[in-house]
Amino acid sequence: MAVGDSYRSVRHALYYATLVAFIALMLFPLYWMLVTSFKPNIEIYRIPPRFFPDSLYLDHYARTLEDGYFVRYLWNNFIVASITTLVNLIAATLAGYSISRYPTRITAVISFGLLSTQMFPVVGIVIALYTLYLRVSMLNTHTGLILVLTATTIPFTTWMLKGFFDELPKSIEDSAFVDGASRLTVLTRIALPLAKPGLLAAGLYSFMLAWNDFLFGLTLISSDKLRTLSVGISLRYLGEVSYDWGQVTTVAVFGTVPMFVLFFLFQRYLVEGLTAGAVKG
Amino acid sequence: MVTRLRVRDEFFGLALILPASLIVGALIFLPVAQSVAMGFVDYTLRRNQDGVSWNNFANFVYLIETGELWNSWRITLLFVIGVVTALIVAAVAMAIALNQRIPGQRLLRSVVLLPWVTPTMIAALLWMWILQPQYGVANFLLRRVGMIEQPISWLASIQWALPSVMVASFWRQFPFVFIVVLAGLQSIPVELYESAMIDGAGFSRRVFSITIPLLRNVIRVVILMSVIQSFRQFPLVWTMTGGGPIDATETLAVLSYKQSFVNLNFGRGSAVATVWLVTVLVFSVLFTRLVRTREY
Numbered sequence: 001m002a003v004g005d006s007y008r009s010v011r012h013a014l015y016y017a018t019l020v021a022f023i024a025l026m027l028f029p030l031y032w033m034l035v036t037s038f039k040p041n042i043e044i045y046r047i048p049p050r051f052f053p054d055s056l057y058l059d060h061y062a063r064t065l066e067d068g069y070f071v072r073y074l075w076n077n078f079i080v081a082s083i084t085t086l087v088n089l090i091a092a093t094l095a096g097y098s099i100s101r102y103p104t105r106i107t108a109v110i111s112f113g114l115l116s117t118q119m120f121p122v123v124g125i126v127i128a129l130y131t132l133y134l135r136v137s138m139l140n141t142h143t144g145l146i147l148v149l150t151a152t153t154i155p156f157t158t159w160m161l162k163g164f165f166d167e168l169p170k171s172i173e174d175s176a177f178v179d180g181a182s183r184l185t186v187l188t189r190i191a192l193p194l195a196k197p198g199l200l201a202a203g204l205y206s207f208m209l210a211w212n213d214f215l216f217g218l219t220l221i222s223s224d225k226l227r228t229l230s231v232g233i234s235l236r237y238l239g240e241v242s243y244d245w246g247q248v249t250t251v252a253v254f255g256t257v258p259m260f261v262l263f264f265l266f267q268r269y270l271v272e273g274l275t276a277g278a279v280k281g
Numbered sequence: 282m283v284t285r286l287r288v289r290d291e292f293f294g295l296a297l298i299l300p301a302s303l304i305v306g307a308l309i310f311l312p313v314a315q316s317v318a319m320g321f322v323d324y325t326l327r328r329n330q331d332g333v334s335w336n337n338f339a340n341f342v343y344l345i346e347t348g349e350l351w352n353s354w355r356i357t358l359l360f361v362i363g364v365v366t367a368l369i370v371a372a373v374a375m376a377i378a379l380n381q382r383i384p385g386q387r388l389l390r391s392v393v394l395l396p397w398v399t400p401t402m403i404a405a406l407l408w409m410w411i412l413q414p415q416y417g418v419a420n421f422l423l424r425r426v427g428m429i430e431q432p433i434s435w436l437a438s439i440q441w442a443l444p445s446v447m448v449a450s451f452w453r454q455f456p457f458v459f460i461v462v463l464a465g466l467q468s469i470p471v472e473l474y475e476s477a478m479i480d481g482a483g484f485s486r487r488v489f490s491i492t493i494p495l496l497r498n499v500i501r502v503v504i505l506m507s508v509i510q511s512f513r514q515f516p517l518v519w520t521m522t523g524g525g526p527i528d529a530t531e532t533l534a535v536l537s538y539k540q541s542f543v544n545l546n547f548g549r550g551s552a553v554a555t556v557w558l559v560t561v562l563v564f565s566v567l568f569t570r571l572v573r574t575r576e577y
């Protein structure tokens with residue numbers, strides 16, 4: 001009996017040790033980013049490194065906020081991601097509702113087409129878009145960037161929203177039709193309010209994807225004034241030979257924290273929205 | 282009357298789906314078609330582009346003869362297979378572990394998702410700092426525990442650059458795979474486990490006879506999604522290594538980008554993108570044919 005117990009507790013200990021080690025591995029890079037950004041350079045390049053800093057050094061933050069570039073990248077990213085989200089939500093809501101409530105052979109083909117876009121090579125898209133934008137003078141504009149980011153996020157959000165509409169009981173809409181409501185009224189007055197959690201999840205998701213963009217911003221935007229976050233960081237703060245790691249981790253904190261805030265505020269919707277499609281599909 | 286209503290329904294449905302179709306059609310489908318076509322012509326940004334003409338597969342021939350295409354194809358497959366295998370194994374194991382009743386379970390679950398909301402480019406930076414040769418914490422810790430003797434220049438070493446990028450990619454992609462697998466796990470009815478326990482099935486028996494078979498459909502979807510995701514992994518590789526050292530991490534995405542936006546040869550870049558497209562399509566068709574969904 002005693003032998004069995006100690007065997008079990010060894011197994012438990014091993015189980016917890018693996019669990020803790022893995023979670024530490026997942027979180028350490030983020031912790032290290034935060035810690036490094038609050039260290040003076042002399043501490044950053046110290047061997048052995050100090051894992052728990054004893055004071056908060058704020059110079060990197062002050063320097064980053066005052067350098068005149070970073071705040072603009074952050075602002076540009078915010079504008080681009082917000083408008084992308086807005087346009088995306090309008091188009092994806094209508095499309096998701098259509099696929100869910102008015103299925104025809106054409107909508108079936110379109111929804112399959114939307115899914116298949118995930119397989120397309122992004123660099124191929126960007127090459128052709130570059131030549132297209134060059135012709136219509138949309139290179140180096142936020143409009144061009146917003147349009148393509150909207151296009152790349154629509155397929156996923158449409159599927160998310162279709163899933164949400166599928167879950168809504170159709171009987172409510174049917175009784176509204178019996179009362180003589182038009183299709184548009186049913187959509188705007190009944191289906192949309194009920195689908196709010198889905199809209200929230202889809203909106204967050206497209207905001208995160210647009211915030212995350214690197215390739216499109218890198219190729220389609222050339223002037224520093226219009227640059228978005230990831231590209232701005234990559235071109236301004238990553239030198240050829242040596243990096244200023246205090247500042248690099250500081251800009252990384254600025255780029256990540258807004259996402260963490262959104263995530264912790266809305267994670268329930270986000271996780272439900274994401275898993276609904278994948279688990280059923 | 283009924284048919285007229287149905288026609289109106291169809292019309293309404295099509296009107297609703299129109300904006301999304303136009304945006305996606307114009308900005309994804311058209312460009313993809315155009316880039317496939319561009320793979321078969323001479324198309325450089327330096328030259329006047331009036332009258333591009335069929336060049337007899339010259340782009341493909343060039344890429345094959347220099348060995349670049351084969352190299353990138355091989356590296357992409359190594360990258361994708363390595364990352365996806367690790368992702369699936371780790372996600373299934375962690376989902377089973379975190380689905381048990383343990384203290385702080387909910388907090389742990391949400392905290393594990395944080396890498397997923399970290400922008401990819403920033404994920405690349407964090408790992409570059411950890412892997413930095415002189416002051417990086419990875420070399421420090423590995424030497425401290427005696428796993429390496431000399432500091433390693435992870436991202437500048439032909440041997441280690443690809444595995445390093447794969448670790449960072451794993452880190453960024455894991456949470457997504459994890460939440461999907463966990464959701465699949467939670468949809469398995471508890472009664473199945475209870476009756477198995479009454480019948481005397483041990484922990485590993487329950488995992489291999491109930492959990493894994495019932496997760497089959499979810500795992501299938503997640504494999505497909507993460508393979509496609511890994512093929513698209515450009516920002517991470519480009520930021521961390523730029524495809525180097527000596528092409529050791531030059532995936533198809535990086536090669537295609539380099540050919541078009543560094544060498545300004547859009548024809549060759551498109552040819553690479555076309556190979557990439559065909560590879561993903563062939564894989565997806567084979568995979569969905571060979572590994573079918575099962576109804577329970």
